[in-house]
Amino acid sequence: MSRHYDVAAVRKAFPAAEHVVYLDSGFQTPLSRPVKEAYERFLQEGFETAGPKQIWLNRLEETRTKVAAFLGARPNEIAFTKNTSESMNIAANALPLRAGDKVLMIHGDHPNNAYAFLNLRKKGVEIVFIPMTEVVDAESFRPHIDERTRAISMSLVTFHAGHRFDVESVGALCAERSLYFVVDAMQGIGVVPIDAKAMKATFIGSGTHKGLLVPQGLGLLYWDATRTELEPAYLAAASLAEPPLDFVARPDNLALPPTAGRFELGNFNLPAIQGLGAAIDLINQIGIENIQRHCFDLGDYLIERLNGLGVGLVGPRDRQHRAPHIYVIALPAADWLDYFTQNGVRVSPERDGIRVSLGMFNTTADIDRLMEAIRARNAPSARARTAVLSKLG
Missing domain, CATH: 3.40.640.10 (Type I PLP-dependent aspartate aminotransferase-like (Major domain))
Structure with a gap:
């Protein structure tokens, strides 16, 4: 849910958002x-x-x-x-x-x-x-x-x-x-x-x-x-x-x-x-200020979850200097874009990573799906590092 409007109702106007984790509105917003x-x-x-x-x-x-x-x-x-x-x-x-x-x-x-x-x-x-x-x-x-x-x-x-x-x-x-x-x-x-x-x-x-x-x-x-x-x-x-x-x-x-x-x-x-x-x-009908606030909230949630995974963010973090809806994750696009696509997550490659761009219809569940995909791919390497450390210990 959003603190600013009924996102579930708005989401129904964007059917594509129900079939894919659509985090690519900075490229093209799905048809409403x-x-x-x-x-x-x-x-x-x-x-x-x-x-x-x-x-x-x-x-x-x-x-x-x-x-x-x-x-x-x-x-x-x-x-x-x-x-x-x-x-x-x-x-x-x-x-x-x-x-x-x-x-x-x-x-x-x-x-x-x-x-x-x-x-x-x-x-x-x-x-x-x-x-x-x-x-x-x-x-x-x-x-x-x-x-x-x-x-x-x-x-x-x-x-x-x-x-x-x-x-x-x-x-x-x-x-x-x-x-x-x-x-x-x-x-x-x-x-x-x-x-x-x-x-x-x-x-x-x-x-x-x-x-x-x-x-x-x-x-x-x-x-x-x-x-x-x-x-x-x-x-x-x-x-x-x-x-x-x-x-x-x-x-x-x-x-x-x-x-x-x-x-x-x-x-x-x-x-x-x-x-x-x-x-x-x-x-x-929704209110442009409400859309901005909603995207800022989702951005804060995204940053918090990335921090939890130890994954960096390119660009500003302060709300005063960042756009509410555009975030670039410090993951090499050449290594990650196809993986996200195969896992039903729509994002864009950018100069320094993977761009997540939010829309009025996005929810924290979309962010969670993105984080799950990152965690799943990073998990094997994390387990490998743990195994090495245990042998060293």
Whole structure:
């Protein structure tokens, strides 16, 4: 049980969690019943009526409003994209950076955030990586800022060790120094509450297939609508303030709307967007703060059990600096991943071990199954060590 909500009831919405010990939501969350039903509704409507397009577009705007409220933003500040990588590339290329300008990032952060900005080197933009430490905050970046620094880009939560960085202090530093601030929220969104305005972010990019419960192929982009100087690197009729009704492109009609629609190209992933609306309803019904607290509790339990087995944890342990839901066990992935899979435990390999990533549906029983698998494999070696010690004695 959870102290925060009825996990048994929530778990029923995720049938896959009953068939496998699913500790891999940082890769892809299992499909939930509400999201599945939203997809099925879309397919049924398309099958029976060839597509009620305006109804689908109305639902798209309803989901945009839900996303905005979820991020503490306004609907006109939300764009739909393909994934996090596309969102980060849109953001990187929208910043008015020129040769000689400098962007600060964190060494070892997600590569698809880094590559979006490293690609700007062909324009003469310098990308400088600061060290990744257990705590990253404004003071981590401050010594690296000079007169050429124009932007900082970083993750809210790291995928490989579960750091939760102090993005609000970094956002305050960016506001103080008039820097653009770009945040990759993919590994935190849906579990860690996000307030775009408190972050003082220029852009926040994310996909939806982890904490937001939707299959791959849909992303989000928050844009601070006061930054009207930021424009897309590409253009389509859907990006315009006044798309031509006769579908004839005219050189004198290139004005952009005062909304995040300027970063969209049209032909949306409509079934995924409807699924996202259902997913946000589910998250709101439980409460994002409750989900975070539940995952923190499970994380505490996981750490306690690992300590009991003498198995290490990679990354921060303090709640202030760790993500509630991502933990990397110091077991070599090459030696352990297949073993866990064969024993019905779904986890991911990471740089320094095995990643356990929790979801709203996980329970202490899932952690216990994981611990049982570790203990069972370590038991023979433990018995062997005991036998050797007894002979030595």
